[in-house]
Amino acid sequence: NIFMRPYNYKVWAVPTTKMQCAWLGERVAAPNLKLVTKNVVLNKIAGNWGPNATFRFPARDGTGGIWIAVSDTLPEDKKRYGKKGEVEKVDAEGKVVTLSDGTTIKYNKLISTMAVDSLVEKMGNQELISLSKGLYYSSTHVIGVGLRGARPERIGDKCWLYFPEDNCPFYRATIFSNYSPYNQPQASEKLATLYLANGTKAASTEPKEGPYWSIMLEVSESSMKPVDQENLLKDCIQGLINTEMITAEDEIVSTYHRRFDHGYPTPS
Template sequence: MPPLADTHVDVLIIGAGPTGLGAAKRLKQIAGPSWLIIDSSESPGGLASTDVTPEGFLFDVGGHVIFSHYAYFDDCLNEALPRASDWHTHQRISYVRCKDVWVPYPFQNNIAVLPPEDQVRCLHGMMDATLAAAAPHADLDPPRNFDEWIVRTMGAGIADLFMRPYNFKVWGVPPTLMQCRWLGERVAVPDLKSITRNIIHGKTEAGWGPNATFRFPARGGTGGIWSAVAGTLPRETMCFGEGSSVVGVDAAAHKVYLKDGRTVVYGKLISTMSLDGLCEALGDEELSELSQRLVYCTTHVIGVGVRAARPAHIGAKCWLYFPEDNCPFYRATVFSNYSPHNTPAASAKLPTLCTAGGERGSSEAKAGPYWSLMVEVAQSPMKPVDEENLVRDCIRGLVNTEMLRPSDEIVSTYHRRFEHGYPVPSLERDDLLERILPKLKARDIWSRGRFGSWKYEAGNQDHSFMLGVEAVDNIVCGSPEVTLNHPDFVNGRVNDERRLVHPLPDTHLAEISEEGRCEPNPVLSRY
């Protein structure tokens, strides 16, 4: 544990999640400025970490998988986990549970499997939307909110059957209170001709989207990735533990105050704290008032370990969506399908806590095999949750949706609550960020990451990592932060300007000195 009292560093990084570790990797590669990571957790990973139950079941703190838009991100992960045996590669098999049938993902492309009356309802809605858009005096103004985008794009049938109820379950606010500039590649736009053809021929379409193929670590869950990445960094540059919690930031003095009384003086600060938490720590009334208007929902992650062979109807399913009100969760992940090491060995003997139908369990310890499910529930002022009984309610929902049978033996449960779960793209979010983030940067603070920059569209693990990388390049070289400012651009291409084997951004992104290294920011030399 490095001593932090009176420590001076060129760059201080708050948080050792993907964004903080991305910043640290880049600083190590540039090999110029001094730097330090602090994190209040005992281990790296942040919102991409993994927990292990006493019975030996692994559960990520959310439904994370690895897919990438960046060569640099791939390089860093392959350096940390270099062997083929370190990874499993999967083809995504995802469905939406609706009207007691499994609709292949994306829902809007596969309404052919719905009951006939719902197919007609969805088709009529799409036809109405198509005709409205083609009308001579069609309104060409952009949609005012996400709900309007849904109806214009997919029609009222799909909106009512899936998009409205599902998105409310995810975000905790109705789509009418969300903007739609964040969508990018995240929502499939239906093709009326293809959908009609599929209905007539009884066909389905899958494989859409950037995560149709994804990787998952063989051991340690998603958190194992970030522990391995942290393992490529000098140990003396990282400080973990509750004592490293930030209790105050003095932007004028360039000081961060920690819970255990220590102080760090910095030249530049990269913060991955939640933006509202950072503004509160700064004690700035104006920024605090603005940041309190940002909207987020709380996420509950519930895990269930089951003693049984994986049921045939579960098969190789990956993650599943649930728009209806017969379960509290919006998404379920068959977590044991990602890696056999996400469950205890079949030889492990465990007692039964209860059956999925609610019957009392047995204290007799028996061997497996085992499989596991992980579900996610959103909570907000508009969508309250019975936290005390949430595990029970989720198990009941798994039975209602035929994910579990009432007789299934549950041997392990997991529940973790994250106050900041999803940064909601609210109607005024962009205006607020345009007012907050530049004010912080003017004070030598780069607030980045899933909740640091509050942009869900740039909040996947690859995005988050590169937000840290690009923040460092901006600090040291003045390079543009493309992921933060132009997420649609990076999502639509292969980004190979940076590679781990090369120390610098491309010459069109940075100023290069005679030695072939970034020209350091003169402000850093003070420290």
């Protein structure tokens, strides 16, 4: 009740009592009890622990750079992006996919990254559609905040932080400026201050130099965990102040908010 239940509710937007537990083995790294006890006694922090203690990340273009690089390895005539590439129908028995522009593609094996409920709708299989109604999913709000100033030493070189508390809407904060120096404007670039973190106007709206740093926040939403979308950006910035990630006087130079209806499938 201190961490696992409140945190997982914030992540999945579904009470843990409505979730099954088979997913735990992949999502939760199993601790070494002997090592944990030793570290507590010695007041030592465990380093390089967990499945993603180290990872590779593009120097430029953010997470999207990974998928752009993958796309670049494929022949142009094998790629269909945008509205013309939307799947309208999947004939599972005939092994044919129909796209929105009428193009049909035959296949031997279909690898789908569509949400399961969307896929079975395209298949038109009423039995599977009925079964899919029992599945949960959460919507995801991605909030970006760009700030003027040096990254606070209290945050250090951390990649992400988790928040089970109820004094902020977000469950995770990612310090994208720690991933690469190209994930924020260079210090010499001049940007205007939109407003201070506490919502008040800046003393000047004239563009001025940095340095800059950036935060990405994630907020889950479902019918069991509604979100005030209109005020979510403001609430997240207040949450950053509440959790001492930023101060009330910090200068905000850019913001971003995007909602993904199908964010994460929920183990249900």
